[in-house]
Amino acid sequence: MTYLGQAKAASFEQDHLHEELPHPPVPPLVHRHPSVSLVIPTLNEARNLPWVLRRIPPFVDQVVIVDGRSVDDTVKVARAVRPNVDIVLEPEKGKGAAIRAGFAASTGDLIVMIDADGSMDPGEIGWYTELLSSGFDFVKGSRYLTGGTSDDLTWLRGQGNRALTGLANVACHRHFSDLCYGYVGLRRQVLPLLELASSGFEIETELAVRAALAGLRIAEVPTHELNRLSGTSNLRTFRDGWRVLHTLVKEWYVWDSPTAGAPAESILRVRYHELPVEITRSPDDPAALLAPATGI
Numbered sequence: 001m002t003y004l005g006q007a008k009a010a011s012f013e014q015d016h017l018h019e020e021l022p023h024p025p026v027p028p029l030v031h032r033h034p035s036v037s038l039v040i041p042t043l044n045e046a047r048n049l050p051w052v053l054r055r056i057p058p059f060v061d062q063v064v065i066v067d068g069r070s071v072d073d074t075v076k077v078a079r080a081v082r083p084n085v086d087i088v089l090e091p092e093k094g095k096g097a098a099i100r101a102g103f104a105a106s107t108g109d110l111i112v113m114i115d116a117d118g119s120m121d122p123g124e125i126g127w128y129t130e131l132l133s134s135g136f137d138f139v140k141g142s143r144y145l146t147g148g149t150s151d152d153l154t155w156l157r158g159q160g161n162r163a164l165t166g167l168a169n170v171a172c173h174r175h176f177s178d179l180c181y182g183y184v185g186l187r188r189q190v191l192p193l194l195e196l197a198s199s200g201f202e203i204e205t206e207l208a209v210r211a212a213l214a215g216l217r218i219a220e221v222p223t224h225e226l227n228r229l230s231g232t233s234n235l236r237t238f239r240d241g242w243r244v245l246h247t248l249v250k251e252w253y254v255w256d257s258p259t260a261g262a263p264a265e266s267i268l269r270v271r272y273h274e275l276p277v278e279i280t281r282s283p284d285d286p287a288a289l290l291a292p293a294t295g296i
């Protein structure tokens with residue numbers, strides 16, 4: 001047989017073999033160059049959002065701002081600082097509703113969510129995308145891992161978070177170190193598994209617990225929570241703590257859901273030491289930012 005004939009026979013054999021192999025049920029877990037969407041919920045953050053938008057690393061492909069009826073110039077400021085930003089108007093009240101709307105508008109292979117108040121440094125996004133690109137499905141920021149810290153957590157909130165984290169670990173047999181924190185990254189592909197429904201701040205708990213129940217590969221990364229740049233928090237400790245507790249109890253109740261048989265996996269805690277980096281931040285003046293655009 002000629003060389004060409006041999007090659008044709010081999011190729012036929014390969015095609016034939018290939019037909020008999022079952023097709024993979026899902027697309028490959030890891031994309032070589034995954035695209036990245038960043039979701040940012042905003043409620044009156046016109047003074048804080050500019051710093052956040054300027055700190056976004058260049059590898060982020062899409063920025064989705066989900067605005068919740070801001071009465072300051074949040075949306076205008078967002079467009080002035082980053083003209084190609086995607087603006088979504090919140091369909092119903094609450095951070096959870098905003099996050100769900102932002103996820104729905106995201107087109108990236110990987111999605112990261114951060115706050116707009118300047119407390120989460122967009123410079124850390126790479127930790128999330130790196131782990132998601134290497135096979136993790138869900139990556140969560142933790143202020144308690146080595147290398148992580150908070151300049152913002154009060155004693156009361158710290159204690160509440162520890163108690164709720166412990167409860168969540170019992171409920172889903174996991175080892176989360178920081179439940180109530182919303183610096184989160186996930187592969188867009190896993191979104192349908194999570195069936196998110198929360199409207200308020202309890203979305204962070206719902207994300208973590210459902211990710212665990214679905215048997216996703218979860219990593220925690222250390223994060224440095226900064227103070228809110230300016231303005232006041234929208235979180236109310238007791239009201240929102242109660243909503244988190246309610247979410248946990250609900251998740252416990254549906255333990256025999258179709259995902260309940262997922263094997264327990266331990267969370268990989270990625271530890272790193274780095275020299276403390278002084279981040280200089282200051283709130284912006286929205287009027288000054290908008291003046292050139294409006295010709296004032």
Ligand SMILES: Nc1nc2c(ncn2[C@@H]2O[C@H](COP(=O)(O)OP(=O)(O)OP(=O)(O)O)[C@@H](O)[C@H]2O)c(=O)[nH]1
Pocket residue numbers: 040041042043044045066067068069090093094095098114115116117119152201228232233234235
């Ligand atoms: N779209 C939308 N965004 C919201 C809503 N409530 C809060 N946010 C945003 O969600 C993020 C987190 O809210 P914060 O008020 O900072 O609450 P927190 O970070 O949990 O609490 P602090 O640690 O005290 O700042 C911020 O970017 C807010 O602007 C809402 O109802 N709708």
Ligand SMILES: [Mg+2]
Pocket residue numbers: 115117119228233
């Ligand atoms: Mg905040």
